Amino acid sequence: MPFRSDLAENFIEEYRKYVQFHSTIDILKDPPSTYPIPGVDLMAGLDWILNKARNNEYSSQFEFDSDITKLILSVHDDHLDIYMCSTTVFQFTNNMALVSVSSDGIELPRVYTWHDAELQHKGEKNVSPVESIDGIDVEGYLEKLASGFFYPLSSARDPDALYNSLFPSHPRSLYTSTKETGAWAQNLLWPGSSHTLRFTNGTSLKMATLARFITPPDTFNYRNGASLFEKLCLDTDLAFTPITRVRDPKFPQDTLSAYPTPFVNSSYHISGYFPKLSNDTAVLVVPTFKPDNPVEFSDIAKAFISNASALHKRKIIIDLSSNGGGFLQSAIDLFRIFFPTAPVYTAARYRAHDGLNLITKALNDAEQEQRLDNFGLQSVDEAVKPDQKTGFSSWKDLYGTHKTMGMYSTSLRAITNFTAASDENFPISGFGPIPLNPTSSFFPAKDILIITDGVCGSACAIFATLMRSQHTPTMAFGGRPKHSTMQAIGAVRGYQTAVNASRDGTPKLSPNELSRYNHTVTAVPAAEWSLVRSANLNIENMFIKGDDQLPLQFVYEPADCRRFFTMGQYLQQDQVWDEARKVGFDLI
DSSP states (O other): OOOOHHHHHHHHHHHHHHHTTOTTHHHHTSOOTTOSSOOOOHHHHHHHHHHHHHTTOOSSHHHHHHHHHHHHHTTOOTTSEEEEGGGGSEEEEOSOOEEEEOSSSSSOOEEEEHHHHHHHHTTOOOOOOEEEETTEEHHHHHHHHHTTOOOTTOOOSSHHHHHHTTSOOHHHHHHHOSOOOOTTTEESSOOOSEEEEEETTSOEEEEEOEEEESSOOSOOOOOSHHHHHHHHHHOTTSTTOOOOOOOOSSOOHHHHHTSOOOSEEETTTEEEEOOTTOSSEEEEEOSOBOOSOHHHHHHHHHHHHHHHHHTTOOEEEEEOTTBOOBOHHHHHHHHHHHOTTSOOOOEEEEBOOHHHHHHHHHSOHHHHHHHHHHHTOOOTTTOOOTTSSOOOSSHHHHHOOEEETTEEEOOOBOSSOHHHHOOSSSOOTTSTTOOOOSSSOSSOGGGEEEEESSOBOTHHHHHHHHHHHTTOOEEEEOOSSSSSOOBSSOSOOOEEEEOOOOOOSOOOOOHHHHHHHHHHSOSSOGGGOSSEEEEEEEEEEEEBTTBSSSOGGGOOOBOSEEEOOOHHHHHOHHHHHHHHHHHTTTTO
8 A cells, every 4th residue: 555644744743632631641751660461661662653754764654554553553442543544455364273282271371373272172192382483492482472462352551361352252252142262373463474383392384474354345346555545544534433343243152162152142242151060050151242232231131140049050250361341331230139239439530631621611501512412521511420329510610620640630520420321222130220139148258250362451440450359259260371469350441432522513622722712622533534544442440449640551460260272172161160169268
């Protein structure tokens, strides 16, 4: 594809105004020492790319798009994402999935090809682990790859969760309805023309990189890069249209066979199991909080938990592996089903900056409501404090500002008004028109165990954080080959994404304010940008009760227990549950 510096410069100038609403850009430059990911200066990175564009240092649109993508990926925030036009055509694959396998869940794992690991699991003795990739120690190579791959649903903020994303995952496949072979084998960024695996027995294997359509087109009649560029990068009708990966209408058979027959399920967005390996433990699998039918999601959760209690199950495992989030209402509702009388404490702040303050002054009331909604912001009338009872008297009262972690933030508020957010289509038990059901807990916190592969973010993180507030234990599986702690909630812990923020309407500002407004708030809706197909921001920092200073995104919270994956657990999810049942409750 050709590269046009004028379009690139215009894009970055507008994107900078958009990115200033991202909630963590100040702290990211110098994160706390406990944060396991390197810091990044997002604005400085955009300036560096802008200078390269102005100097015509890019030979193709893909080179430019790759730099933008790598910068955004370095933030490791799944709510901050961008799909540039040239990165939405192909994914690159080597058709050789790898897997990190421990012999017993405690011994440090070794990396094998999936095929070899299966052979070893079946009893084959003459199997060798991978020693190096392209001449680099395999663990070091994969750790570096984990810090910068481009793979959907896997932008975690924890190195162990990122490491897990390199490998196949039945829980991930359960939600996406695709065969997920992991980011080592599937990458949206160019990984190089080939890779060479060297094994401990001295043999080696060279694999070519193949390009595969992300969504196979009905026709692909582009004769050259210029015609493809014109359609994908200049046609704003394509901007912010859904980017869909090919889904199998029937789940991949090996994924379904990895799970026992469910007692109840709703499109496998939530399913309940009574494993044969245990007489006293039930398992609730929740791979997403974005069900096709939130009412059915809620009904199935209530029915299963009630049945588990009636069948004298003493313990319950909640499997949140590879849950990237979804609807806030479904997450809060599930918490209320487990703990009906517990307080639902949530707290959030926006990043305070000139652009945020000015948009509330710029428009009349009717226009302001729509603009705030486009930015993902709440109006003064909608906002409530964490107690869910007290509101704000004015925008000045809500805006603040307050100094937190060296940055300016708005006043502390609840992430939403649950009474207003709950309705017949998106129920939250005990809020709005939805009656409280159940009215008491079926399981005490000590008999509930949350397990994950580290990838639990957004609404999943909100649910898990609320469960942790009731002292529910957590257990993490997999991760880097190190005897160290691992986070169970290892993906994004912010809330609320903004996708279409721009200025319009009739500004009601002084000349000085108008000048600042035009300089800081983009005039071009994101949906009308050239060069980009999709972009999102995280606009709210989340906080736990008792600490309204450090955003949860930067809190390191190790799981109560950790195990590495065995090959049997990769192949059969109920073996993961059995290990959790054996050690997850007793060690806490």
